[in-house]
């Protein structure tokens with residue numbers, strides 16, 4: 644599996660790029676949005692909790708980053724029409740997109756398939772997969788307007804190898820990997836859009852804590868620690884990387900942790 648943990652990004656790596664991040668209010672998405680802004684990008688902060696998005700907005704401005712944009716959106720209820728309106732807004736404001744990090748996600752429940760609540764299953768598929776598909780459909784022409792666009796989907800170790808009890812979460816990540824393969828193949832030689840997946844690995848966030856309540860978070864890498872691979876995949880050094888599966892942490896180290904699922 645590919646990894647760019649030692650990648651050293653120049654300070655202006657993402658200068659003048661317009662990058663949309665979903666789930667930008669918390670966890671990995673929050674750090675990714677701030678990191679992309681710190682490397683010169685104008686970031687579009689998409690998420691469901693406005694207060695959190697406003698905090699990220701303020702932190703980016705205070706750090707001297709380009710003025711971000713906020714688009715509140717709940718992926719559980721958003722429809723294709725909502726994504727279309729969002730694309731129209733971005734077309735008017737920016738005319739193009741140079742990157743999307745599909746990052747928002749929920750865990751659902753850790754339950755055998757046999758007993759899995761179908762409503763929770765649907766909710767997980769909606770937030771983790773369907774929303775990213777619908778948003779991508781609406782945004783592809785904006786990405787195609789860019790000279791060098793990166794479409795990056797967030798996967799998981801259980802999206803690459805099934806594991807008991809991970810149910811809808813795991814299936815949503817397998818679906819994501821499938822979509823990456825199809826889109827990468829479709830865009831190859833047709834546009835400047837590259838499509839890849841990233842598995843963050845065990846990372847100190849609320850979702851990880853929910854999945855492993857007994858784990859000591861101090862033993863985990865922080866979202867900031869895993870940013871080199873995100874920067875590599877979002878910036879021009881990965882221009883010719885398409886249809887690839889990346890890990891943001893070295894797999895060996897991840898496996899040595901209490902568990903590498905999630």
Ligand code: NAP
Nearest residue numbers: 666669670671691692717718719747748845846848850905
């Ligand atoms: P997190 O801390 O729980 O953050 C998830 C983000 O998604 C939050 O900003 C949340 O918004 C947003 N979100 C959830 N439901 C939403 C909805 N219905 N509409 C809009 N936004 C919604 O999780 P994380 O650990 O940073 O995870 C980020 C990504 O990495 C996920 O795709 C996850 O599957 C993947 N991942 C994480 C790990 C790990 O160890 N942390 C490992 C492998 C993969 P609110 O803040 O408003 O709730």
